[in-house]
Amino acid sequence: MSCRKLARVAVPVLAALMLPGGALAAPSPGGVGVPDPASATSAMCASGEAWACRAGQDLTLSGGGLDGVETVVFLGTKGAKDDKRAVPRAASPTALTVVIPRGARSGRLRLVSPAGGNGTTKTRLRILAGPAPQADVTGPAVDLRPGEALIAGSRKRAVLEYSIQSPSTVDAVRLSDGVTVRSWPVAAGAGAIRWDGTVDNTVVPDGRYELRLAGQATASQASTAAVLVHDAIFPIRGKHDLGQSDTNNFGGGRGHGGQDMFAACGTPLVAVRPGVVQFEATQDRAGNYVVLQDATGQSYAYMHMRDRALVKKGARVQAGQRIGYVGETGRASGCHLHFELWTAPGWYSGGDAVDPLPELRRWDSFS
Numbered sequence: 001m002s003c004r005k006l007a008r009v010a011v012p013v014l015a016a017l018m019l020p021g022g023a024l025a026a027p028s029p030g031g032v033g034v035p036d037p038a039s040a041t042s043a044m045c046a047s048g049e050a051w052a053c054r055a056g057q058d059l060t061l062s063g064g065g066l067d068g069v070e071t072v073v074f075l076g077t078k079g080a081k082d083d084k085r086a087v088p089r090a091a092s093p094t095a096l097t098v099v100i101p102r103g104a105r106s107g108r109l110r111l112v113s114p115a116g117g118n119g120t121t122k123t124r125l126r127i128l129a130g131p132a133p134q135a136d137v138t139g140p141a142v143d144l145r146p147g148e149a150l151i152a153g154s155r156k157r158a159v160l161e162y163s164i165q166s167p168s169t170v171d172a173v174r175l176s177d178g179v180t181v182r183s184w185p186v187a188a189g190a191g192a193i194r195w196d197g198t199v200d201n202t203v204v205p206d207g208r209y210e211l212r213l214a215g216q217a218t219a220s221q222a223s224t225a226a227v228l229v230h231d232a233i234f235p236i237r238g239k240h241d242l243g244q245s246d247t248n249n250f251g252g253g254r255g256h257g258g259q260d261m262f263a264a265c266g267t268p269l270v271a272v273r274p275g276v277v278q279f280e281a282t283q284d285r286a287g288n289y290v291v292l293q294d295a296t297g298q299s300y301a302y303m304h305m306r307d308r309a310l311v312k313k314g315a316r317v318q319a320g321q322r323i324g325y326v327g328e329t330g331r332a333s334g335c336h337l338h339f340e341l342w343t344a345p346g347w348y349s350g351g352d353a354v355d356p357l358p359e360l361r362r363w364d365s366f367s
Contacts, residue, residue, distance in 0.1 A: 037113075037117045037118060037119035038063070038064070038065040038066055038068065038069050038111035038113050038118065039063040039065060039111070039119045039121075040061035040062065040063040040109065040111060040119070040121050041062060041063045042061070042063070043060070043062075043109075043123070044059070044060050044062075044185055044187075045057055045058070045060075049128070051123050051124070051125055051126060052127075052128055053100050053125065053126075053127065053128065054128045054129075055100045055101065055102045055103070055104055055127065056100060056102070057099070057100055058089070058098075058099055058100075059097070059098055059099070059100055059125070060095060060096070060097045060185075060186070060187040061095065061096050061097075061098070061109070062094060063094065063095075064093065064094060065093065065113070065117050065119070066091050066092065066093060066094060066095060066096040066111070067091050067092055067093045067096075068114070068117055069088060069091060069096055069111045069112065069113050070087065070112060070114055071086070071087060071112040072085070072087075072096075072098045072109055072110070072111060072112070073085050073109065073110040073111075073112060074086070074100070074101065074105070074107065074109060074125070074127075075107040075108050075109065075120075076104070076105035076106070076107040077105060077106065077107050078105075082103075082105050082107075084101040084102075084104040084105075085101070086098045086099060086100070092187075094187075095167070095187030096187075100127070104127050105127055106124060106125065106126045106127045107124055107125065108120050108121050108122075108123070108124050108125070109121045109125055150196070150197050150227045150228065150229050150230070151197070151229075151230050151232070151233045151367065152196065152197030152198055152203035152204060152229055152231050152232075152273075152319060154196065154233065154274075154318055154319040154320040167186065167187050168186055168213055168214060169184065169185055169186065169213070170184045170186055170193045170211055170212070170213060170214065171183050171212055171213070171214050172195055172199075172204075172209055172210075172211055173209060173210055173211075173212055174204070174205075174207050174208070174209050175207070175208045175210060175226055176207050176208065181199055181204050181209070182195070182199045183214065193211060195211060197209070197229040197231075200295065202294070202296060203231040203232070203273055203274070203294075203319075204229060205231065206228075206230055206231050207228075207229060208226050208227070208228050208229070209226060209227060209229050210226035210227070230363075230366055232272045232273050232359070232363050233270060233271075233272055233273075233319050233320045233363060233367045234272070234360070234363040234364045234367045235269055235270060235272050235300075235302065235337065235339060235360075235363075236263050236267055236268075236269060236337055237268040237269070237270055237322075238263055238264065238267035238268060238326075239267070240261055240267065241261060241262050241263075242259070242261055242357065242360060242361065242364065243259060243260055243261060243262075243357075244260075244262060247260075248260035249355075250353075250354075250355040250356065250357060251355065257340055257353045258301065258303070258338050258339050258340035258341070258353070258356060259338070259339050259340075259355075259356050259357050259360060260336050260337070260338050260339075261336060261339065261360070262335065262336040263326045263335060263336065263337065264326065264335055265306055265325070265326055265327055265328060266306060266325050266327075267325060267326040267335075268322050268324075268326075269302055269305065269322070269323055269324045269325060269326060269337060270320050270321060270323060271300075271317040271318065271319055271320065271323055272292075272300055272319065272363065273292075273294045273300070273319050274294065274295075274316075274317065274318050274319050275292045275293050275294035275295065275300075275316070275317060276292070276293055276314065276315070276316055276317070277290060277291070277292060277309070277311050277312060277313050277315045277316075277317065278291040278292060278293040278313070278346060278347060279291040279347065280308070280309045280311065280312055280313045282308060282329070282330075284330060284331070285330050285331045286304065286330050286331075286338070287303060287304040287327065287328070287329025287330025287332060288303075288304070288305040288306070288307060288308050288309065288324070288327065288329050289301060289302060289303040289304070289305065289309075289330075290302050290305070290309035290311065290323055290324060291346075291347045292317060292323070293346050296344055297343075297346055297351070298341070298342060298343060298344055298346070298351075299340075299341075299342040299346040299347035299349075299351060300339070300340070301338075301341075301342070301347055302323065302324065302338075302339060303330065303337070303338040303339075304326075304327055304328055304329050304330050304332040304336060304337065304338055305324040305325060305326070305327045305337075306324070306325040306327025306328075306329065307325060307327070308324075309323055309324045310322060310323050310324055311323050339356055339360065340353055340356065341353070341354055341356035341359060342354070
């Protein structure tokens with residue numbers, strides 16, 4: 001056969017080899033096909049923002065092929081150097097929930113499936129600055145004993161566990177008047193909603209609350225019954241009094257700016273409400289002191305502490321978080337806590353000092 005004839009035969013054979021699979025023979029029945037790539041067309045943070053979330057918060061992705069995703073890669077912007085990986089907490093074919101890992105940066109998400117159905121989102125996830133709101137902390141919940149109250153903003157959380165077939169909404173409802181104080185959009189199979197009694201990092205009014213699916217009259221799918229929510233916790237966590245004489249009270253002949261409460265030196269002191277450390281220092285009269293400020297602008301000053309505070313200026317604290325110990329530093333006689341309560345906008349920032357004793361008595365009655 002001549003070279004020219006050989007070329008005529010080779011060309012159609014080569015062309016046939018280059019055709020898509022199945023062109024040379026009918027496909028055989030059975031076998032496993034390549035799965036569709038995982039895709040996420042929408043993303044919703046637990047706090048309600050679309051395609052925007054803080055580290056530590058739950059992010060729910062909705063789309064297709066998500067039940068096979070084993071890892072979500074937060075790609076960031078600096079190549080592989082700032083990639084962060086997280087394993088989904090829950091997943092279904094159309095939705096998955098993942099906790100934003102610490103150090104994640106704004107960028108697209110890669111959905112990794114071992115079956116080969118990897119996908120990358122077209123939309124960038126924006127990582128918001130600052131810590132996650134207290135109401136969205138995703139750590140393990142603490143079981144509430146019968147009759148035990150939840151302290152808003154503390155580590156004790158009301159938990160609702162549920163299983164639904166389609167996206168829905170979970171409400172936190174105040175039972176006294178049926179008012180919904182907060183809602184969470186939730187994807188199918190998301191698992192558990194955890195709520196610590198705050199809304200926008202502000203404690204809710206005292207009352208009894210429960211978590212329920214929107215539109216339901218009762219919390220039939222909740223794992224805990226309705227819980228009594230209190231808005232603060234007493235600052236001294238040990239044996240104490242509320243003052244021993246009129247000179248320990250607010251005002252009086254010496255213009256006392258707070259309430260002196262006596263306890264043994266070394267008794268732990270805790271944050272009465274969630275907030276931010278406004279000031280932390282030592283001074284000749286106040287001794288070691290710290291001032292906390294809640295989301296409403298109110299300030300809470302702790303003076304004469306044994307040591308410098310355990311928290312620094314700008315730090316965020318939870319209700320019940322230890323911040324120091326009772327002492328007698330500065331101008332003090334006997335181990336005690338001098339406690340001040342200031343209206344918004346806060347301690348020596350335009351607010352006014354008010355008598356804290358009524359609130360201290362109320363907090364002491366339940367905590």
